[in-house]
Amino acid sequence: MSHLRSTRWRGRALWLGLGALVAGYACEPTVVTRAYLQDFEGERCDGAPCGWERSTGTPEQATWVETIHPGEHALRLSGIVSVRGPGSDVVLVGPDVILQMTARCDPGSNLAVDVIVVDELGTRPLRVDPIAADAWSLTSVTLGGGGDISNSRIAAIALIKTGSTSCEIGEIWVDEVGFGNGLTCS
Amino acid sequence: MIIAPADPAPPTPTTIDPNRPHVPPGGVPTVGLPEQAPTPRQPLRQEPPPPPPLPTPSYSVELQLRSAFPVESSFDQVMSEFGYDGVRIEPVGYVGVAVPTLEWLWLGARYGMRGRNWTHPDRPSAVVAAGDLLGTAQVRFALGRVVELGVLFGGGAGVVVLQLNGISADQVVPRFLIEGTVAFRIGANFAFGPRIGWDYFQWEGMNRYGHGLDIGGPFVGIGLEGRE
Numbered sequence: 001m002s003h004l005r006s007t008r009w010r011g012r013a014l015w016l017g018l019g020a021l022v023a024g025y026a027c028e029p030t031v032v033t034r035a036y037l038q039d040f041e042g043e044r045c046d047g048a049p050c051g052w053e054r055s056t057g058t059p060e061q062a063t064w065v066e067t068i069h070p071g072e073h074a075l076r077l078s079g080i081v082s083v084r085g086p087g088s089d090v091v092l093v094g095p096d097v098i099l100q101m102t103a104r105c106d107p108g109s110n111l112a113v114d115v116i117v118v119d120e121l122g123t124r125p126l127r128v129d130p131i132a133a134d135a136w137s138l139t140s141v142t143l144g145g146g147g148d149i150s151n152s153r154i155a156a157i158a159l160i161k162t163g164s165t166s167c168e169i170g171e172i173w174v175d176e177v178g179f180g181n182g183l184t185c186s
Numbered sequence: 187m188i189i190a191p192a193d194p195a196p197p198t199p200t201t202i203d204p205n206r207p208h209v210p211p212g213g214v215p216t217v218g219l220p221e222q223a224p225t226p227r228q229p230l231r232q233e234p235p236p237p238p239p240l241p242t243p244s245y246s247v248e249l250q251l252r253s254a255f256p257v258e259s260s261f262d263q264v265m266s267e268f269g270y271d272g273v274r275i276e277p278v279g280y281v282g283v284a285v286p287t288l289e290w291l292w293l294g295a296r297y298g299m300r301g302r303n304w305t306h307p308d309r310p311s312a313v314v315a316a317g318d319l320l321g322t323a324q325v326r327f328a329l330g331r332v333v334e335l336g337v338l339f340g341g342g343a344g345v346v347v348l349q350l351n352g353i354s355a356d357q358v359v360p361r362f363l364i365e366g367t368v369a370f371r372i373g374a375n376f377a378f379g380p381r382i383g384w385d386y387f388q389w390e391g392m393n394r395y396g397h398g399l400d401i402g403g404p405f406v407g408i409g410l411e412g413r414e
Contacts, residue, residue, distance in 0.1 A: 037308060041351055068264050068393045071353030102268050136395070138267045170268060173308075 035090040035097070036154050036174035040064065040073045049075065049085070055158065057081030067170055068136070074103075074170040077111075077161035087116070087154040088174075094150035096177045097143040102170040105132035109163030115143055115174065119152035132167055143174065240331055240374050243413035245285045246292070250381060252278040252407030254300060261392060261399040265304050270312055272304035276401060284324060292324040296340070300387075300401060309351060316387065316401050318344030318361045326367070334377065336367035346389045346401065355392075361402075362386040369411060377411040 040049050048064050052075070061081040067074045077083065105111055111132050114125035126149070130139040143149060154174060161167050254276040262272055282296025301315035319342050326336035340363035347356040365383030372378070387402030 034308070039308070068261070068268070068395065068397060069348060069350045069353070070355050071349070071351035072268065136264045136267045138269070 030178055032178045033090060033093075033176040034173060035092055035176055036088040036157070036172070038085060038157065038173070039171045040075050040169070041071075051086035052083055053085075055082040055084050057083075065168065067168060072170065074168040075159070076166055076168045077159060078166040079164060080162055082158060082160045084156050084158045087156045089153060091151060091153050092117070092149050092174075093176060094144065094148075094152075097149060097174060098140050098177055099128055099130075099143050099172070099174050100138060100140045101130050101132075101172045102136060102138050103130065103132040103167060104134060104136045105163075105167040106165035107134060109161065109165045109167050111167045111169070112160040112162075113141075113172070114158035114160065115154055116156040116158060117144075117149055117152040118155040119149075123155055125158070136168075136170065237331065240328075240371060242286050242289050243374075245283060246294075246377075246411050246413045248280070248282045248284065248296070248409050248411045250278075250280040250282070250296075250298075250407055250409040252280070252381065252405045254278050254385060254401075254403055254405040256302075256387075256400040256403040259388070259398050259400040261389075261397040264395070264397055265312065268306075269308070270304035270306050272302065272312075274302070274403075276300045276302045278405065278407070282320075282322065284322065286326075290325055290327055292322075292326055292336075294322045294324070296320050296322055302401070312348070312350040314346060314348045314399065314401060316344050316346045318342060318387065320361055320363060322363075324367065326369075332371050334367070334369040334371065334379075336369070338365040338367060338383075339363065340365070344387055346387075346399070348389075348392075348399070357389050357392065359387065359389050367409065369409070375413050377413065379409060381405075381407045381409050 038049075043050050044064060045051075048062065052062075054062050057079065058081075061078045062083050063076050063078075065074055065076045066072070075083070099113065099115060101113065103111060109132075111130065113128050113130060115128065116123060116125050126143055128141040128143065130141055132139065157172060159169060256274050256276065258274060262274065265272060278298060278300040280296045280298035282294055284292040284294030286292045297317070297319050299315070299317050301313065303314070304312040306312070320340040321342055322338055322340040324336050324338040326334055328334050340361070342361045344359050344361045345356060346359055347354055363383060363385050365381055367379065367381055369377040369379040382405070384404050385402030387400070389399045389401070391397075392399055
C-alpha cells in the first residue's frame with residue numbers, strides 16, 4: 001500500500017518537474033520582429049553617423065569613436081549633452097517590446113533613452129533609464145507595457161547624457177518579442 | 187596338347203645383402219618399416235634473438251591535427267555583450283620537421299594555422315585566424331620497437347588577424363607550447379599517435395579597454411609522422 005502511494009507521488013513529481021521545464025522554456029522570449037537597430041556602423045555624415053544630431057552640447061561632446069576593434073564603433077557622449085537619431089518604419093504591435101542597448105559609462109555619468117513613438121494619438125516619449133556600467137554591458141528594458149504602444153512606430157531615439165564623464169553607446173535595438181504558447185510568465 | 191608349366195626352380199641359397207630388403211623364400215617381399223638410424227640428441231630450443239632496435243631516423247616530418255579549447259577571455263565576454271555568440275573550440279593544423287640531434291633529443295620547427303568565429307544575428311560573423319612559427323625541442327624515448335614517448339617544448343611567434351564588420355586588425359604575439367607525445371611506430375618510416383598539451387597564444391591589450399583574446403589553451407590531437 002505504501003509502495004503504491006510512493007509510486008503515485010513519484011509520478012506526480014515527475015509530471016510537475018516536466019511541466020516546470022516546459023513552462024520555463026516557453027517563458028524564454030523569442031524575437032518576433034526587429035523593430036529598430038542602430039549599431040553606429042553605417043555611413044557617416046560630417047564625421048558622425050548619418051541621421052544623428054545634437055539637441056544640446058557642443059560638437060566635441062558627441063563623437064563617433066572606435067571601440068573594442070577597428071571594425072566596431074560607438075557614439076561617445078561627454079559631459080551634459082543630448083542627441084537625437086533616426087527612427088523606424090516598423091509598426092509596433094505590442095504589448096511585449098524590449099529595448100536593448102550595449103553601452104558603458106564612466107563613473108559619474110548617467111544615460112537615459114527616450115524612445116519617441118508616434119501613433120494616431122500623437123507623438124510621445126517613452127523614457128527608459130538603462131543601467132550602464134563602467135564595462136561594456138548589454139542592458140534590456142521593457143518598453144511601454146499594457147498595450148499603450150500598440151500600432152505605434154518609433155519616430156526617433158533620443159539619448160540624454162548627464163554627468164561630467166563619458167558614456168559610449170555601441171548598439172541600440174528594439175525587438176517585439178513573443179512568449180511560447182501565450183503563457184503568462186512572471 | 188596341353189603343356190604343363192614347368193616347376194619353378196628352387197631358390198638357390200645366397201648370401202644376404204644387408205642393404206637389400208629381406209626376401210623370404212617364395213619371393214614375396216615383406217612390407218616393413220625401414221630401420222631408423224639412432225637420432226642424435228637435440229640441443230635445447232633457444233628463443234630467437236631480439237630484433238635489433240629500429241634505427242633512429244635522420245629526420246621526421248609530422249602532420250598534426252588538433253582541437254584546441256581556449257579559455258574564455260575578456261574579449262569573448264565583451265563580444266557577448268555586443269550580441270556575438272562564439273564557440274570556443276578551434277580546429278588547429280600543424281606541419282613540422284624534427285631532426286634527432288641525439289637519439290633522445292629531437293630539434294625542429296613547425297608551422298600551424300588555427301581559427302574560430304563569433305556569429306551575430308544581424309551581422310557577418312567575426313573571425314579570428316592565426317598562424318604561428320615555432321622552434322621545438324623534444325625529449326623522446328623508445329619503449330621497445332613500437333611505442334615512443336616524448337615531451338616537446340616550443341617557442342616562437344604568431345600572427346593573429348581578427349576581422350569584424352569587414353575590417354581586419356592584426357598583431358604579432360609571442361608563442362609557447364608544451365606537448366606530450368605518444369607515437370606508435372609502423373615500420374621504419376611511419377608513426378602516429380595522440381598529442382596533448384597546452385598553448386600560450388594570447389593577444390593581450392588588444393584595444394583601449396585592455397581586453398585580451400585567447401586562441402591557445404589546452405588541446406588534444408593526433409600526429410602522423412613520416413621518417414627517413
